[in-house]
Structures are given as C-alpha cells and as structure tokens.
Amino acid sequence: MASVNISQLNKKxxxxxxxxxLDLQVADGRFVVLLGPSGCGKSTLLRMIAGLESITSGDxxxxxxxxxxxxxxxRNIAMVFQNYALYAHMSVRKNMAFSMRLKRVDxxxxxxxxxxxxxxxxxxxxxxxxPRELSGGQRQRVxxxxxxxxxxxxxxxxxxxxxxxxxxxxxxxxxxxELHQRLKTTTIYVTHDQIxxxxxxxxxxxxxxxxxxxxxxxxxxxxxPNNLFVAQFIGSPGMNIIECQVAVKNGxxxxxxxxxxxxxxxxxxxxxxxALLYGVRxxxxxxxxxxxxSGDSRASGVVRVVEPTGPEVHVYAKMAGQDxxxxxRERLAWEPGETIYFQPDTNHVHLFNKETxxxx
Amino acid sequence: MSERRVWLPRWLTSEHPLPWLFPxxxxxxxxxxxxxxxxxWLSFFKRNPATRKEKFLPSWNWEKMISDERVWxxxxxxxxxxxxxxxxxxxxGLLIALLLDTDRxxxxxxxxxxxxxxxxxxxxxxxxxxxxxxxxxxxxxxxxYSLGLLSPNTPILGTASTALWxxxxxxxxxxxxxxxxxxLAGLRALPKEPYEAASxxxxxxxxxxxYLTLPMMSKIIALAVLIRGIDLFRIFxxxxxxxxxxPGTATETLTAYAGTIYFKSANFPYxxxxxxxxxxxxxxxxxxxxxxxxVKF
Ligand SMILES: Nc1ncnc2c1ncn2[C@@H]1O[C@H](COP(=O)(O)OP(=O)(O)O)[C@@H](O)[C@H]1O
Ligand SMILES: [Mg+2]
Numbered sequence: 001m002a003s004v005n006i007s008q009l010n011k012k013x014x015x016x017x018x019x020x021x022l023d024l025q026v027a028d029g030r031f032v033v034l035l036g037p038s039g040c041g042k043s044t045l046l047r048m049i050a051g052l053e054s055i056t057s058g059d060x061x062x063x064x065x066x067x068x069x070x071x072x073x074x075r076n077i078a079m080v081f082q083n084y085a086l087y088a089h090m091s092v093r094k095n096m097a098f099s100m101r102l103k104r105v106d107x108x109x110x111x112x113x114x115x116x117x118x119x120x121x122x123x124x125x126x127x128x129x130x131p132r133e134l135s136g137g138q139r140q141r142v143x144x145x146x147x148x149x150x151x152x153x154x155x156x157x158x159x160x161x162x163x164x165x166x167x168x169x170x171x172x173x174x175x176x177x178e179l180h181q182r183l184k185t186t187t188i189y190v191t192h193d194q195i196x197x198x199x200x201x202x203x204x205x206x207x208x209x210x211x212x213x214x215x216x217x218x219x220x221x222x223x224x225p226n227n228l229f230v231a232q233f234i235g236s237p238g239m240n241i242i243e244c245q246v247a248v249k250n251g252x253x254x255x256x257x258x259x260x261x262x263x264x265x266x267x268x269x270x271x272x273x274x275a276l277l278y279g280v281r282x283x284x285x286x287x288x289x290x291x292x293x294s295g296d297s298r299a300s301g302v303v304r305v306v307e308p309t310g311p312e313v314h315v316y317a318k319m320a321g322q323d324x325x326x327x328x329r330e331r332l333a334w335e336p337g338e339t340i341y342f343q344p345d346t347n348h349v350h351l352f353n354k355e356t357x358x359x360x
Numbered sequence: 361m362s363e364r365r366v367w368l369p370r371w372l373t374s375e376h377p378l379p380w381l382f383p384x385x386x387x388x389x390x391x392x393x394x395x396x397x398x399x400x401w402l403s404f405f406k407r408n409p410a411t412r413k414e415k416f417l418p419s420w421n422w423e424k425m426i427s428d429e430r431v432w433x434x435x436x437x438x439x440x441x442x443x444x445x446x447x448x449x450x451x452x453g454l455l456i457a458l459l460l461d462t463d464r465x466x467x468x469x470x471x472x473x474x475x476x477x478x479x480x481x482x483x484x485x486x487x488x489x490x491x492x493x494x495x496x497x498x499x500x501x502x503x504x505y506s507l508g509l510l511s512p513n514t515p516i517l518g519t520a521s522t523a524l525w526x527x528x529x530x531x532x533x534x535x536x537x538x539x540x541x542x543x544l545a546g547l548r549a550l551p552k553e554p555y556e557a558a559s560x561x562x563x564x565x566x567x568x569x570x571y572l573t574l575p576m577m578s579k580i581i582a583l584a585v586l587i588r589g590i591d592l593f594r595i596f597x598x599x600x601x602x603x604x605x606x607p608g609t610a611t612e613t614l615t616a617y618a619g620t621i622y623f624k625s626a627n628f629p630y631x632x633x634x635x636x637x638x639x640x641x642x643x644x645x646x647x648x649x650x651x652x653x654x655v656k657f
Binding site: 051 | 551553554556557558559560561562563564567571572575576
C-alpha cells in the first residue's frame with residue numbers, strides 16, 4: 001500500500017506536449033478516478049505512474065520515494081490495460097499465475113489465488129483456454145484477474161470495463177468497488193465514462209487536453225463545478241447551459257434572453273448588462289405551471305420530445321432558441337408542441353464567465 | 361460467360377485452373393521430377409568401370425551404399441556440419457536480431473547492411489575464406505598465429521581436426537544474416553503490450569525473453585531451422601571450393617562424395633544412388649520436423 005504523489009509532471013512526445021504541470025495527490029487506500037474525454041492524456045498519465053512511459057519532467061512519488069527512475073517491474077503495481085495485453089500463448093490460468101510464477105510462489109498458493117480470482121470474475125470454465133478462444137469481455141476479465149491475484153501497492157486500471165456489455169459492466173463496477181473496500185489498496189482508475197467515475201470514485205480527477213480541470217469527491221465536482229467543461233462533462237443528461245445577459249427588473253437581478261427571465265441566486269456576483277452562461281441541471285429545471293414563478297421570473301419553452309425512463313421523465317424542450325432538458329419524477333403527460341414552464345432552482349444554478357468558462 | 365471462346369475446350373479457358381498451373385508444373389516436371397526419376401532409374405544399374413557397360417541390377421548400388429564405410433563417414437560429417445552450423449547460425453541470428461530490433465536512429469542502415477553477405481555467391485565466399493585462411497598471408501590465420509591460438513604447422517583447412525570448422529565459419533558468415541532477417545521479421549511483428557504487462561508483472565528483460573519472446577517466436581524459429589537445415593544438409597559448394605573434401609576425407613559430405621564419384625570415378629549409377637539417399641533422408645527428416653514442431657508456412 002502506498003500513496004501516490006505527482007508534482008509538476010510533464011510529458012512531451014517530440015515537440016507535442018500532452019501533459020502540463022500536473023499535480024495530484026492520491027492518499028493511501030483511496031480510489032481515484034481519472035476522468036476525461038478520449039485523448040486528454042489519462043492513459044499517458046497512468047502509464048507514467050506505472051513506469052511504462054518516460055517522464056519528461058516532474059516527479060512521481062510512491063509514499064516518499066521518488067520512483068522516476070525505478071523500473072516498472074520494481075514498482076510493485078498491478079495494471080489492467082485498455083487493450084488487455086494478455087499473453088497470447090498462455091492459458092487463462094497461466095496468464096493469471098504469471099506474476100506469481102516469477103516470484104516463485106509455491107504452487108498451492110498460486111492455485112488458490114487463481115481459483116479465487118476466477119470465481120470472482122466468473123472465469124472458472126475458461127481457465128485452460130487461450131486468450132484467442134475468449135470473447136472481448138472474457139479477455140478483459142482475464143486482464144482483471146491478472147491484476148487482482150497480485151498484492152500490489154497500487155492498482156492501475158485503464159478503462160477496464162470499456163469492452164463489456166452494459167449488464168456485465170455494472171456488475172464488474174460493483175465487483176471492483178467491493179474488492180477495493182476489502183483490500184483497501186490505493187487505486188487509480190481511468191475512464192471516459194462519467195457514470196463509472198461518479199459511482200466508483202472516492203475522488204474524481206477531471207482532465208482535459210493534458211490539464212487537470214478539477215479534482216474532488218464525485219458530489220463536489222457535480223455540485224460545484226469549477227468551470228463550464230466540468231459542468232458539462234459530468235451528469236447525464238448534461239447540464240443546461242443558456243447564454244444570458246443580466247438585467248434588473250424591480251430591483252431584482254435576472255438572467256435574460258429574449259423573453260426569458262431566469263432567476264439568479266441571491267448573492268450572485270453579477271452586474272447589470274453582464275453577459276454570462278447560465279447553467280442548471282435537468283433535475284433542477286423543475287417543470288411547473290405558469291403562475292408558480294417567483295417575482296417576475298419567466299421561463300417557458302416548447303416541448304419537443306418526452307422520454308419516460310421508468311422512474312423519471314425526461315422532457316426535452318426549446319427555450320428561447322436553446323435546447324434544454326428537464327427531469328421530473330412526476331408522471332406528468334406533456335405533448336410535443338405544448339408550452340412548458342420551468343422554475344430553475346436558484347440554489348442549484350451555476351453561473352459561468354462567458355469568455356473563460358470559469359465559474360463565477 | 362457469353363464471351364467464352366466456344367470452340368476452345370473448357371480446360372483451356374482462363375476459367376479453368378489448368379492453364380494457370382501449366383507453366384510452373386511443366387518446369388517442375390522437367391527440372392524436378394524428371395531428374396529424380398532418371399536418377400532412380402540410373403541407380404538400378406551396375407556399372408562396370410573397365411568395360412563402361414551398365415547392367416540392370418536393381419539392388420546392387422543400394423546394397424553397396426549400405427556397406428560403404430565412406431558413405432557413413434560422409435553422413436557423420438554432414439550431420440556434424442549441419443548441426444554445428446545450424447546451432448551457431450540460430451543463436452547468432454537471434455542475438456543479432458534482438459540487438460537490431462529497435463527503432464533507434466541508424467539501426468535501419470545496420471539492418472540493411474546486414475544482408476550484404478547474402479548477395480555474395482557461395483563459391484566466391486569459399487574463395488574469400490580460402491584466401492583469409494592462407495597460412496602465409498591469410499588475415500584469419502595470421503591473427504590466430506599472432507594470438508598464439510594456432511601454429512603455422514597446422515593450417516586450418518589442412519588439418520583434419522580444424523578443416524570442418526574452417527568451412528563452417530564461411531557458412532556462418534554467409535548465412536547468419538538470413539537467420540537475422542527471418543528473426544527480425546518475427547521480432548518486429550511481435551506485439552509490444554505483453555512486454556509491458558510482463559514488466560508490470562515483475563519480469564526482467566531476460567525473463568521476458570524466455571517467457572514471452574521465445575514462445576511467441578517458436579513457429580518462426582522452427583521455420584528458419586527447417587529452411588536452413590535442409591540447405592545445410594545439401595552442403596556442397598564451400599567444401600568443394602575450400603577443401604575439396606580434404607584433408608583425406610575429413611570434410612567429405614554426402615553431396616561431396618556423390619560429386620567425387622560422379623566426376624572422378626564416373627560411376628553415374630552409384631553417384632545417383634547416394635544423391636537419392638541424401639534426398640530421402642532430407643525429405644523424411646524435414647517431414648518429421650514439420651509434424652513434430654507443427655511448422656506452418
Ligand atoms: N506514443 C505517442 N506518440 C505521440 N503522441 C502520443 C503517443 N501516445 C499518446 N499520444 C498523444 O497523447 C495524447 C494523450 O493520449 P492518451 O493518454 O492515450 O489519451 P487518453 O487515454 O486520455 O485517451 C493524445 O493526443 C495522443 O495522440
Ligand atoms: Mg486511453
């Protein structure tokens with residue numbers, strides 16, 4: 001077990017800089033998820049932690065030991081690769097046993113561990129097959145098995161569930177989380193799937209284009225996004241963003257757009273005439289009736305599509321030329337073309353600088 | 361379909377495989393099958409060296425061969441030669457290929473230069489080494505003399521115990537690059553990811569080589585061994601040029617012996633018998649090898 005500390009980490013491929021002065025602290029035993037769109041440098045960062053990618057500048061520390069120059073084989077980490085990286089000529093059993101064979105663990109312990117991992121991963125029937133005789137999902141589970149039979153200081157996962165079907169993905173998600181709760185091994189988990197990140201992480205680190213945009217607990221980044229990118233990346237359906245201009249009516253500030261008058265939080269740091277981006281998550285776009293608005297606020301749109309998902313209803317509407325989505329737990333029946341009124345919950349309204357995207 | 365020349369028989373049209381197979385098949389028949397069958401036919405005759413008459417006696421040559429001690433000597437020389445040369449070429453080839461298997465700058469040039477010995481005709485290689493072994497001015501001999509590893513009284517190719525090694529060195533010089541080429545092609549095609557996984561699993565470079573590289577390369581290694589093995593078994597040119605089977609019969613291989621009988625004694629039936637026997641041994645051994653090691657082409 002170890003903490004992982006990263007400071008001022010940079011990565012260049014030739015002249016192209018893919019990671020920019022990253023600082024990241026992963027405390028011992030934490031489950032940290034690196035989240036970001038494809039190509040933002042998650043894998044690169046993970047591979048640098050693993051020792052598979054050279055470090056252009058900066059430091060990687062395990063506990064207080066600088067491991068920049070420690071070979072991957074001596075870092076005592078386990079890793080699940082995005083493309084499995086199985087040993088094609090070895091059976092599933094041998095794939096999982098490989099690290100223990102290298103350490104000359106006795107045969108009985110190896111068998112026990114492999115059986116244990118296979119039962120967790122549902123791989124018992126396949127132990128004597130070769131990787132090419134398995135489906136993508138099964139291969140991915142073998143890669144998982146290879147990692148969990150180890151007793152590493154740090155677990156590294158690079159999108160380990162991306163090739164599984166939806167059902168298995170949810171199941172494995174729980175499995176990994178449970179495993180972490182049991183073993184309490186420091187884990188760094190890469191994904192581009194924000195649901196995975198939200199459900200599994202102790203801490204989420206959101207990356208974009210080689211920068212860390214925000215780090216914090218899932219609820220923190222959900223409730224208090226630092227900027228527009230984080231706000232839009234987290235949450236599904238995504239946060240509604242409406243380009244607005246601040247206006248004063250009867251001494252109260254509103255975010256306005258065409259005929260819209262959207263309510264602002266009480267102490268919002270805005271001034272008359274300021275252009276801003278008004279963000280509100282679908283579940284805070286409470287659909288209601290016209291009269292229910294407070295003061296002069298007016299927010300109405302035209303219903304485009306209604307999607308009942310079972311527990312809730314997603315309503316997509318056009319409001320002052322912008323697409324918005326609202327989620328309601330009431331089983332209200334809207335018809336496309338109908339006018340719909342919203343009451344954005346001012347406790348959950350996010351305001352962003354129109355130029356920089358930074359939260360106000 | 362409608363444009364098919366209807367007056368042609370069907371087997372002569374481009375839709376039929378026969379016209380396509382014809383050229384190469386006829387070449388094989390003329391230059392492959394016919395000589396073999398002719399040798400077989402020849403081997404059934406007993407030649408009288410005095411009268412130069414041949415008499416049909418099917419088992420004569422074959423029986424003679426079995427009891428001919430020189431044949432068994434030649435078998436031993438051939439096997440020694442083939443196994444030693446093959447082993448050295450395989451190990452050297454793999455080692456050099458491992459060194460050249462890198463994306464670093466300049467190694468592309470090295471990889472290309474590596475193939476140079478392959479374009480030298482074997483007879484020229486033989487001549488070249490003959491000169492380098494020369495006891496008065498040969499660079500190899502003189503280097504060995506000055507290092508005290510060899511005495512001028514025992515010239516490399518003129519001494520029974522070293523002559524075969526002298527020939528093997530020439531073969532190794534010429535054919536190791538071939539091994540390197542095959543091994544490099546194999547190594548370059550290996551996936552990188554398992555190596556990363558192995559180093560995460562705690563494998564050193566040496567362990568990765570034995571646990572990953574060798575097993576993943578086994579098919580290619582088997583193929584290379586097969587190709588070179590067959591070639592080495594038929595060794596003729598280096599022996600002919602460098603030692604002419606000498607001293608005595610110390611470097612006489614099967615093909616060299618057959619050549620001697622053919623050209624010097626003019627006993628064509630017996631020479632054919634030995635050549636055929638060589639062919640049979642190669643065929644049987646290589647088929648077994650293909651079976652056992654599951655070589656795929
Ligand atoms: N070997 C490489 N050479 C050059 N550029 C690379 C290399 N590997 C990755 N990159 C670039 O680095 C960036 C980050 O890649 P990666 O870490 O794989 O992203 P992610 O895992 O977040 O999808 C990408 O723009 C990619 O094109
Ligand atoms: Mg990636």
